[in-house]
Amino acid sequence: MKSASNRIKIMWIFIALSLAGAAFLLFSIITQGGTWATSTRNSHLYINGTLIGAGNITDADGEILCATADGKRTFHEDSEVRSSLLHVVGDNHGFISSSVQNQYRTNLSGYNRIMGVWELSNFEQGSEVNLTLKAKACKTAYEALDGRKGAVCVYNYKTGQMLVSVSTPTYDPENVPENVNDSEYYDGVYINRVTMGLYPPGSTFKVITAAAAIDNVKGIDSKDFYCDGAYHTSYGDVKCMSEHGSLKMKEALAKSCNSAFAEIANDVGASKLQKTAENFGYNQKITLGKLGVYTSEIKTVKDDPLELGWAGIGQSTTLVTPLEQMRIMGAIAGDGVPIEPYLVQKVTTAAGFVNETGSAKKGARAVSPETAAQLKSLLRNNFEAQYGDWHFNEGLNPCGKSGTAETDPNKTPHAWFAGFLDNEEYPYAFAVIVEEGGSGSEVALPVAAQVVNALTDK
Numbered sequence: 001m002k003s004a005s006n007r008i009k010i011m012w013i014f015i016a017l018s019l020a021g022a023a024f025l026l027f028s029i030i031t032q033g034g035t036w037a038t039s040t041r042n043s044h045l046y047i048n049g050t051l052i053g054a055g056n057i058t059d060a061d062g063e064i065l066c067a068t069a070d071g072k073r074t075f076h077e078d079s080e081v082r083s084s085l086l087h088v089v090g091d092n093h094g095f096i097s098s099s100v101q102n103q104y105r106t107n108l109s110g111y112n113r114i115m116g117v118w119e120l121s122n123f124e125q126g127s128e129v130n131l132t133l134k135a136k137a138c139k140t141a142y143e144a145l146d147g148r149k150g151a152v153c154v155y156n157y158k159t160g161q162m163l164v165s166v167s168t169p170t171y172d173p174e175n176v177p178e179n180v181n182d183s184e185y186y187d188g189v190y191i192n193r194v195t196m197g198l199y200p201p202g203s204t205f206k207v208i209t210a211a212a213a214i215d216n217v218k219g220i221d222s223k224d225f226y227c228d229g230a231y232h233t234s235y236g237d238v239k240c241m242s243e244h245g246s247l248k249m250k251e252a253l254a255k256s257c258n259s260a261f262a263e264i265a266n267d268v269g270a271s272k273l274q275k276t277a278e279n280f281g282y283n284q285k286i287t288l289g290k291l292g293v294y295t296s297e298i299k300t301v302k303d304d305p306l307e308l309g310w311a312g313i314g315q316s317t318t319l320v321t322p323l324e325q326m327r328i329m330g331a332i333a334g335d336g337v338p339i340e341p342y343l344v345q346k347v348t349t350a351a352g353f354v355n356e357t358g359s360a361k362k363g364a365r366a367v368s369p370e371t372a373a374q375l376k377s378l379l380r381n382n383f384e385a386q387y388g389d390w391h392f393n394e395g396l397n398p399c400g401k402s403g404t405a406e407t408d409p410n411k412t413p414h415a416w417f418a419g420f421l422d423n424e425e426y427p428y429a430f431a432v433i434v435e436e437g438g439s440g441s442e443v444a445l446p447v448a449a450q451v452v453n454a455l456t457d458k
Protein backbone atom coordinates (compact mmCIF):
# COMPACT_ATOMS: atom_id res chain seq x y z
CA MET A 1 0.00 0.00 0.00
CA LYS A 2 2.80 2.32 1.00
CA SER A 3 4.67 1.90 -2.28
CA ALA A 4 1.45 2.31 -4.26
CA SER A 5 0.73 5.59 -2.48
CA ASN A 6 4.30 6.75 -3.19
CA ARG A 7 3.82 5.92 -6.87
CA ILE A 8 0.63 7.97 -6.91
CA LYS A 9 2.46 10.85 -5.28
CA ILE A 10 5.26 10.66 -7.83
CA MET A 11 2.71 10.53 -10.64
CA TRP A 12 1.02 13.64 -9.30
CA ILE A 13 4.34 15.44 -9.09
CA PHE A 14 4.96 14.54 -12.76
CA ILE A 15 1.54 15.79 -13.78
CA ALA A 16 2.03 19.00 -11.81
CA LEU A 17 5.43 19.53 -13.38
CA SER A 18 4.12 18.99 -16.91
CA LEU A 19 1.22 21.33 -16.29
CA ALA A 20 3.60 23.95 -14.98
CA GLY A 21 5.81 23.43 -18.03
CA ALA A 22 2.88 23.78 -20.41
CA ALA A 23 1.69 26.85 -18.56
CA PHE A 24 5.17 28.34 -18.75
CA LEU A 25 5.37 27.63 -22.48
CA LEU A 26 1.98 29.22 -23.02
CA PHE A 27 3.01 32.20 -20.89
CA SER A 28 6.20 32.58 -22.94
CA ILE A 29 4.29 32.48 -26.21
CA ILE A 30 1.84 35.08 -24.98
CA THR A 31 4.42 37.44 -23.53
CA GLN A 32 7.39 36.84 -25.82
CA GLY A 33 5.73 35.81 -29.08
CA GLY A 34 5.61 39.36 -30.38
CA THR A 35 9.28 39.82 -29.62
CA TRP A 36 10.13 36.57 -31.36
CA ALA A 37 7.95 37.32 -34.39
CA THR A 38 9.55 40.70 -34.86
CA SER A 39 13.10 39.78 -33.91
CA THR A 40 15.63 40.86 -36.50
CA ARG A 41 16.65 37.17 -36.67
CA ASN A 42 13.22 36.16 -37.97
CA SER A 43 13.72 36.11 -41.73
CA HIS A 44 9.96 36.18 -42.45
CA LEU A 45 9.88 39.83 -41.45
CA TYR A 46 13.41 41.07 -41.81
CA ILE A 47 15.83 41.07 -44.71
CA ASN A 48 19.32 42.29 -43.81
CA GLY A 49 17.95 43.83 -40.63
CA THR A 50 15.28 45.86 -42.45
CA LEU A 51 11.66 45.53 -41.36
CA ILE A 52 9.88 44.39 -44.52
CA GLY A 53 6.20 43.75 -45.08
CA ALA A 54 5.46 46.08 -42.21
CA GLY A 55 2.49 48.44 -42.20
CA ASN A 56 2.49 52.15 -42.95
CA ILE A 57 3.29 54.89 -40.49
CA THR A 58 1.03 57.87 -41.25
CA ASP A 59 0.59 61.39 -39.90
CA ALA A 60 -2.54 63.18 -38.65
CA ASP A 61 -3.56 64.07 -42.22
CA GLY A 62 -3.00 60.53 -43.49
CA GLU A 63 0.30 61.38 -45.19
CA ILE A 64 2.51 58.30 -45.47
CA LEU A 65 5.66 58.79 -43.43
CA CYS A 66 6.97 55.27 -43.88
CA ALA A 67 5.75 52.38 -46.05
CA THR A 68 6.85 49.10 -47.55
CA ALA A 69 7.27 48.95 -51.32
CA ASP A 70 8.88 46.07 -53.23
CA GLY A 71 10.24 44.56 -50.04
CA LYS A 72 11.86 47.84 -49.00
CA ARG A 73 10.96 50.32 -46.24
CA THR A 74 10.70 53.77 -47.77
CA PHE A 75 10.05 57.14 -46.16
CA HIS A 76 8.13 60.33 -47.06
CA GLU A 77 8.87 61.76 -50.51
CA ASP A 78 10.10 65.10 -49.12
CA SER A 79 13.63 64.91 -47.71
CA GLU A 80 12.94 67.74 -45.20
CA VAL A 81 9.90 65.89 -43.85
CA ARG A 82 12.04 62.74 -43.60
CA SER A 83 14.76 64.62 -41.72
CA SER A 84 12.30 66.39 -39.42
CA LEU A 85 10.68 63.10 -38.40
CA LEU A 86 13.75 60.88 -38.13
CA HIS A 87 13.60 60.68 -34.34
CA VAL A 88 9.91 59.85 -34.14
CA VAL A 89 9.45 57.65 -37.22
CA GLY A 90 12.87 56.01 -37.03
CA ASP A 91 15.23 54.56 -39.58
CA ASN A 92 15.93 51.23 -41.27
CA HIS A 93 19.08 50.45 -39.33
CA GLY A 94 17.82 50.61 -35.77
CA PHE A 95 20.12 53.55 -34.91
CA ILE A 96 17.12 55.48 -33.59
CA SER A 97 16.04 52.91 -31.05
CA SER A 98 13.41 55.10 -29.35
CA SER A 99 11.30 55.47 -32.49
CA VAL A 100 7.91 54.29 -33.72
CA GLN A 101 9.51 52.01 -36.32
CA ASN A 102 11.42 50.24 -33.55
CA GLN A 103 9.15 50.48 -30.51
CA TYR A 104 5.96 49.65 -32.43
CA ARG A 105 7.49 46.95 -34.64
CA THR A 106 5.21 44.31 -33.15
CA ASN A 107 2.20 46.30 -34.38
CA LEU A 108 3.80 47.22 -37.69
CA SER A 109 4.65 43.61 -38.41
CA GLY A 110 1.00 42.66 -37.89
CA TYR A 111 1.76 40.22 -35.10
CA ASN A 112 -0.89 39.63 -32.50
CA ARG A 113 -1.13 37.18 -29.63
CA ILE A 114 -3.97 35.14 -31.02
CA MET A 115 -3.29 35.13 -34.72
CA GLY A 116 0.51 35.29 -34.67
CA VAL A 117 1.79 36.55 -38.04
CA TRP A 118 -1.46 35.51 -39.75
CA GLU A 119 -2.20 39.08 -40.79
CA LEU A 120 1.15 39.46 -42.49
CA SER A 121 0.95 36.10 -44.28
CA ASN A 122 -2.58 36.77 -45.52
CA PHE A 123 -2.44 40.45 -46.37
CA GLU A 124 1.33 40.78 -46.89
CA GLN A 125 0.98 43.90 -44.78
CA GLY A 126 1.16 44.57 -41.04
CA SER A 127 -0.86 47.10 -39.08
CA GLU A 128 -0.85 50.80 -39.87
CA VAL A 129 0.37 53.06 -37.09
CA ASN A 130 -1.32 56.45 -37.41
CA LEU A 131 0.40 59.29 -35.57
CA THR A 132 -1.02 62.54 -34.22
CA LEU A 133 1.85 64.56 -35.72
CA LYS A 134 1.45 66.99 -38.61
CA ALA A 135 4.25 66.36 -41.09
CA LYS A 136 4.09 69.80 -42.71
CA ALA A 137 4.41 71.63 -39.38
CA CYS A 138 7.29 69.32 -38.41
CA LYS A 139 9.02 70.34 -41.63
CA THR A 140 8.47 74.01 -40.67
CA ALA A 141 10.09 73.34 -37.28
CA TYR A 142 13.06 71.69 -38.99
CA GLU A 143 13.44 74.71 -41.27
CA ALA A 144 13.02 77.16 -38.37
CA LEU A 145 15.83 75.46 -36.41
CA ASP A 146 17.91 76.14 -39.51
CA GLY A 147 20.82 73.77 -38.91
CA ARG A 148 21.16 74.60 -35.21
CA LYS A 149 20.95 71.91 -32.53
CA GLY A 150 17.73 71.93 -30.55
CA ALA A 151 14.16 70.73 -30.27
CA VAL A 152 10.61 71.88 -30.97
CA CYS A 153 7.43 70.32 -29.62
CA VAL A 154 3.78 71.37 -29.81
CA TYR A 155 0.70 69.58 -28.52
CA ASN A 156 -3.00 70.14 -28.16
CA TYR A 157 -3.42 70.65 -24.41
CA LYS A 158 -7.11 69.70 -24.52
CA THR A 159 -6.80 66.43 -26.45
CA GLY A 160 -3.19 65.44 -25.69
CA GLN A 161 -2.30 65.00 -29.38
CA MET A 162 1.34 65.75 -30.19
CA LEU A 163 1.40 67.91 -33.32
CA VAL A 164 5.10 68.62 -33.70
CA SER A 165 8.14 66.78 -32.37
CA VAL A 166 11.42 67.68 -34.03
CA SER A 167 14.94 67.17 -32.78
CA THR A 168 18.15 68.40 -34.39
CA PRO A 169 20.80 67.54 -35.49
CA THR A 170 19.11 65.05 -37.76
CA TYR A 171 19.61 63.52 -41.19
CA ASP A 172 17.66 62.09 -44.07
CA PRO A 173 17.11 58.36 -43.37
CA GLU A 174 17.10 57.69 -47.14
CA ASN A 175 20.59 59.24 -47.43
CA VAL A 176 22.54 58.56 -44.25
CA PRO A 177 25.53 60.95 -44.24
CA GLU A 178 28.92 59.22 -44.29
CA ASN A 179 30.33 61.34 -41.46
CA VAL A 180 27.30 60.85 -39.16
CA ASN A 181 29.41 59.12 -36.51
CA ASP A 182 32.49 61.28 -36.52
CA SER A 183 31.41 64.84 -37.17
CA GLU A 184 30.80 67.39 -34.43
CA TYR A 185 27.80 68.63 -36.39
CA TYR A 186 26.06 65.29 -35.75
CA ASP A 187 26.94 65.19 -32.07
CA GLY A 188 24.13 63.33 -30.24
CA VAL A 189 22.24 62.81 -33.51
CA TYR A 190 20.62 59.54 -32.37
CA ILE A 191 19.01 61.19 -29.33
CA ASN A 192 15.50 62.57 -29.52
CA ARG A 193 16.09 65.88 -27.73
CA VAL A 194 12.34 66.48 -27.28
CA THR A 195 12.01 63.56 -24.88
CA MET A 196 15.60 62.83 -23.85
CA GLY A 197 17.37 66.19 -23.94
CA LEU A 198 17.92 67.36 -20.35
CA TYR A 199 18.78 71.05 -20.08
CA PRO A 200 18.87 73.68 -17.31
CA PRO A 201 15.51 75.47 -17.52
CA GLY A 202 17.02 78.95 -17.03
CA SER A 203 14.44 81.70 -16.64
CA THR A 204 11.55 79.50 -17.80
CA PHE A 205 11.77 78.12 -14.24
CA LYS A 206 10.58 81.50 -12.91
CA VAL A 207 7.08 80.26 -13.82
CA ILE A 208 7.46 77.45 -11.25
CA THR A 209 8.90 79.89 -8.69
CA ALA A 210 5.95 82.23 -9.29
CA ALA A 211 3.50 79.31 -8.86
CA ALA A 212 5.15 78.33 -5.57
CA ALA A 213 4.98 81.94 -4.38
CA ILE A 214 1.29 82.38 -5.30
CA ASP A 215 0.47 79.25 -3.29
CA ASN A 216 2.77 79.81 -0.31
CA VAL A 217 3.56 83.50 0.20
CA LYS A 218 0.73 85.79 1.26
CA GLY A 219 0.54 89.11 -0.59
CA ILE A 220 3.25 88.16 -3.11
CA ASP A 221 1.41 90.05 -5.88
CA SER A 222 1.73 93.37 -4.10
CA LYS A 223 5.21 92.94 -2.60
CA ASP A 224 7.81 95.51 -3.71
CA PHE A 225 11.16 94.26 -4.96
CA TYR A 226 14.18 96.36 -5.72
CA CYS A 227 16.80 95.31 -8.29
CA ASP A 228 20.17 97.10 -8.19
CA GLY A 229 21.67 94.51 -10.56
CA ALA A 230 21.88 91.60 -8.13
CA TYR A 231 20.29 89.71 -5.24
CA HIS A 232 22.72 89.97 -2.35
CA THR A 233 23.35 87.26 0.24
CA SER A 234 26.15 86.81 2.76
CA TYR A 235 27.42 83.91 0.57
CA GLY A 236 27.53 85.96 -2.65
CA ASP A 237 25.30 87.55 -5.27
CA VAL A 238 22.80 86.27 -7.81
CA LYS A 239 23.41 88.64 -10.70
CA CYS A 240 20.68 90.17 -12.83
CA MET A 241 21.07 91.10 -16.50
CA SER A 242 20.03 94.67 -15.75
CA GLU A 243 19.26 97.17 -12.97
CA HIS A 244 15.49 97.02 -12.92
CA GLY A 245 14.89 99.30 -9.94
CA SER A 246 11.64 98.83 -8.02
CA LEU A 247 9.12 96.37 -9.40
CA LYS A 248 6.39 93.85 -8.46
CA MET A 249 6.32 90.15 -9.33
CA LYS A 250 4.26 90.62 -12.50
CA GLU A 251 6.75 93.14 -13.90
CA ALA A 252 9.69 91.09 -12.62
CA LEU A 253 8.44 88.07 -14.61
CA ALA A 254 7.93 90.08 -17.80
CA LYS A 255 11.41 91.61 -17.48
CA SER A 256 12.83 88.31 -16.21
CA CYS A 257 14.49 90.01 -13.24
CA ASN A 258 16.84 87.61 -11.47
CA SER A 259 17.13 89.74 -8.31
CA ALA A 260 13.38 89.67 -7.67
CA PHE A 261 13.03 85.94 -8.42
CA ALA A 262 16.03 84.97 -6.29
CA GLU A 263 14.28 86.81 -3.45
CA ILE A 264 10.92 85.19 -4.25
CA ALA A 265 12.56 81.74 -4.09
CA ASN A 266 13.86 82.64 -0.63
CA ASP A 267 10.40 83.82 0.41
CA VAL A 268 9.03 80.42 -0.69
CA GLY A 269 11.73 78.21 0.84
CA ALA A 270 13.54 75.18 -0.59
CA SER A 271 11.12 72.39 0.18
CA LYS A 272 8.03 74.24 -1.08
CA LEU A 273 9.82 75.25 -4.27
CA GLN A 274 10.78 71.63 -4.90
CA LYS A 275 7.25 70.42 -4.08
CA THR A 276 5.73 72.81 -6.63
CA ALA A 277 8.23 71.68 -9.30
CA GLU A 278 7.36 68.05 -8.55
CA ASN A 279 3.64 68.79 -8.78
CA PHE A 280 4.36 70.10 -12.28
CA GLY A 281 6.13 66.87 -13.27
CA TYR A 282 9.74 67.23 -12.17
CA ASN A 283 11.08 63.97 -10.65
CA GLN A 284 7.97 62.21 -12.05
CA LYS A 285 7.81 59.70 -14.85
CA ILE A 286 6.27 61.28 -17.96
CA THR A 287 5.45 59.04 -20.90
CA LEU A 288 4.96 59.46 -24.62
CA GLY A 289 3.62 56.12 -25.84
CA LYS A 290 6.46 53.61 -26.05
CA LEU A 291 9.10 56.23 -26.78
CA GLY A 292 11.91 56.78 -24.30
CA VAL A 293 11.38 59.80 -22.05
CA TYR A 294 13.91 61.05 -19.52
CA THR A 295 12.69 62.35 -16.18
CA SER A 296 13.21 66.05 -15.50
CA GLU A 297 15.11 66.49 -12.26
CA ILE A 298 15.12 68.87 -9.34
CA LYS A 299 17.37 67.97 -6.42
CA THR A 300 16.49 69.09 -2.92
CA VAL A 301 17.86 72.58 -2.72
CA LYS A 302 19.27 73.46 0.67
CA ASP A 303 17.95 76.47 2.53
CA ASP A 304 21.10 78.33 1.60
CA PRO A 305 19.99 81.78 0.35
CA LEU A 306 22.49 81.89 -2.51
CA GLU A 307 21.82 78.37 -3.77
CA LEU A 308 18.10 78.84 -3.35
CA GLY A 309 18.34 82.14 -5.23
CA TRP A 310 20.02 80.41 -8.18
CA ALA A 311 17.46 77.58 -8.05
CA GLY A 312 14.61 80.12 -8.21
CA ILE A 313 15.90 81.43 -11.54
CA GLY A 314 16.54 77.95 -13.00
CA GLN A 315 20.32 78.10 -12.76
CA SER A 316 20.93 75.35 -10.25
CA THR A 317 21.25 71.58 -10.72
CA THR A 318 17.69 71.44 -12.10
CA LEU A 319 17.28 69.79 -15.53
CA VAL A 320 14.27 69.64 -17.80
CA THR A 321 13.23 68.13 -21.16
CA PRO A 322 11.41 70.16 -23.83
CA LEU A 323 8.52 67.66 -23.49
CA GLU A 324 8.16 68.51 -19.80
CA GLN A 325 8.38 72.27 -20.50
CA MET A 326 5.51 71.87 -22.96
CA ARG A 327 3.52 69.79 -20.46
CA ILE A 328 3.98 72.44 -17.73
CA MET A 329 2.46 75.00 -20.12
CA GLY A 330 -0.35 72.54 -20.90
CA ALA A 331 -1.08 72.23 -17.16
CA ILE A 332 -1.33 76.01 -16.72
CA ALA A 333 -3.52 76.36 -19.84
CA GLY A 334 -5.66 73.44 -18.64
CA ASP A 335 -6.69 75.12 -15.36
CA GLY A 336 -4.01 73.31 -13.37
CA VAL A 337 -4.40 69.77 -14.73
CA PRO A 338 -2.21 68.60 -17.63
CA ILE A 339 -3.62 66.35 -20.32
CA GLU A 340 -0.86 63.82 -20.99
CA PRO A 341 0.68 64.10 -24.46
CA TYR A 342 0.38 61.12 -26.79
CA LEU A 343 1.71 60.28 -30.22
CA VAL A 344 -0.12 57.24 -31.62
CA GLN A 345 -3.71 57.99 -32.64
CA LYS A 346 -4.61 54.47 -33.76
CA VAL A 347 -3.23 51.14 -34.87
CA THR A 348 -5.31 49.54 -37.64
CA THR A 349 -4.75 45.96 -38.75
CA ALA A 350 -4.62 45.02 -42.44
CA ALA A 351 -8.05 43.44 -41.94
CA GLY A 352 -9.37 46.84 -40.78
CA PHE A 353 -9.64 46.31 -37.05
CA VAL A 354 -8.65 49.28 -34.90
CA ASN A 355 -6.55 47.95 -32.04
CA GLU A 356 -5.32 50.91 -30.16
CA THR A 357 -6.58 54.47 -30.01
CA GLY A 358 -5.08 57.49 -28.31
CA SER A 359 -7.32 59.64 -26.15
CA ALA A 360 -7.14 62.53 -23.68
CA LYS A 361 -5.91 61.34 -20.29
CA LYS A 362 -5.62 63.65 -17.32
CA GLY A 363 -2.38 63.82 -15.36
CA ALA A 364 -2.11 64.69 -11.67
CA ARG A 365 -3.19 68.21 -10.74
CA ALA A 366 -0.21 70.60 -10.71
CA VAL A 367 -1.87 73.68 -9.16
CA SER A 368 -5.36 74.84 -8.17
CA PRO A 369 -7.58 76.40 -10.87
CA GLU A 370 -7.14 79.79 -9.12
CA THR A 371 -3.34 79.58 -9.20
CA ALA A 372 -3.45 78.40 -12.82
CA ALA A 373 -5.60 81.43 -13.68
CA GLN A 374 -3.11 83.80 -12.03
CA LEU A 375 -0.19 82.15 -13.83
CA LYS A 376 -2.07 82.39 -17.11
CA SER A 377 -2.57 86.11 -16.62
CA LEU A 378 1.13 86.57 -15.75
CA LEU A 379 2.20 84.66 -18.88
CA ARG A 380 -0.25 86.63 -21.02
CA ASN A 381 1.13 89.86 -19.55
CA ASN A 382 4.63 88.79 -20.67
CA PHE A 383 3.43 89.14 -24.27
CA GLU A 384 1.47 92.34 -23.67
CA ALA A 385 4.28 94.06 -21.77
CA GLN A 386 7.40 92.51 -23.22
CA TYR A 387 7.48 90.15 -26.23
CA GLY A 388 4.57 91.51 -28.30
CA ASP A 389 1.77 89.53 -29.94
CA TRP A 390 3.06 90.44 -33.42
CA HIS A 391 5.22 87.28 -33.54
CA PHE A 392 2.07 85.18 -33.86
CA ASN A 393 -0.92 85.09 -36.22
CA GLU A 394 -3.62 87.54 -35.14
CA GLY A 395 -5.95 86.74 -32.27
CA LEU A 396 -4.10 83.68 -30.90
CA ASN A 397 -3.55 85.18 -27.41
CA PRO A 398 -0.07 83.79 -26.81
CA CYS A 399 1.15 83.28 -23.23
CA GLY A 400 4.66 82.21 -22.31
CA LYS A 401 8.11 82.69 -20.86
CA SER A 402 11.55 82.90 -22.39
CA GLY A 403 14.71 81.49 -20.88
CA THR A 404 18.41 81.88 -21.47
CA ALA A 405 20.12 78.95 -19.80
CA GLU A 406 23.80 79.13 -18.93
CA THR A 407 25.73 75.87 -19.03
CA ASP A 408 29.35 76.84 -19.48
CA PRO A 409 30.80 80.37 -19.04
CA ASN A 410 32.78 79.91 -22.27
CA LYS A 411 29.74 79.00 -24.33
CA THR A 412 26.73 80.93 -25.59
CA PRO A 413 23.70 80.04 -23.40
CA HIS A 414 20.83 77.86 -24.63
CA ALA A 415 17.76 79.77 -25.82
CA TRP A 416 14.39 78.58 -24.44
CA PHE A 417 10.82 79.52 -25.08
CA ALA A 418 7.80 77.75 -23.58
CA GLY A 419 4.21 78.86 -23.87
CA PHE A 420 0.66 78.23 -25.00
CA LEU A 421 -2.20 79.85 -26.87
CA ASP A 422 -5.17 80.94 -24.77
CA ASN A 423 -7.43 80.16 -27.71
CA GLU A 424 -10.45 77.86 -28.03
CA GLU A 425 -9.84 76.95 -31.67
CA TYR A 426 -6.11 76.32 -31.26
CA PRO A 427 -5.44 75.05 -27.73
CA TYR A 428 -1.74 74.49 -28.30
CA ALA A 429 1.16 74.40 -25.84
CA PHE A 430 4.74 74.41 -27.05
CA ALA A 431 8.43 74.43 -26.10
CA VAL A 432 11.51 75.31 -28.10
CA ILE A 433 15.18 75.04 -27.25
CA VAL A 434 18.01 76.24 -29.47
CA GLU A 435 21.32 74.99 -28.07
CA GLU A 436 23.86 77.80 -27.70
CA GLY A 437 21.29 80.04 -29.38
CA GLY A 438 21.64 83.00 -27.00
CA SER A 439 18.56 85.00 -25.98
CA GLY A 440 15.36 83.00 -25.51
CA SER A 441 13.05 85.82 -26.61
CA GLU A 442 15.21 86.75 -29.60
CA VAL A 443 16.05 83.24 -30.83
CA ALA A 444 13.68 80.57 -29.48
CA LEU A 445 10.47 82.65 -29.53
CA PRO A 446 10.65 83.32 -33.32
CA VAL A 447 11.10 79.57 -33.90
CA ALA A 448 8.04 78.82 -31.74
CA ALA A 449 6.03 81.52 -33.56
CA GLN A 450 6.99 80.23 -37.01
CA VAL A 451 5.82 76.71 -36.14
CA VAL A 452 2.63 77.78 -34.34
CA ASN A 453 1.78 80.12 -37.23
CA ALA A 454 2.17 77.22 -39.68
CA LEU A 455 -0.30 75.23 -37.56
CA THR A 456 -2.83 78.07 -37.36
CA ASP A 457 -2.60 79.56 -40.86
CA LYS A 458 -6.02 79.79 -42.50
Ligand SMILES: [Zn+2]
Pocket residue numbers: 227228229230240241242243244245256257258259260
Ligand atom coordinates in the same frame (compact mmCIF):
# COMPACT_ATOMS: atom_id res chain seq x y z
ZN1 LIG B 1 16.71 92.76 -12.21
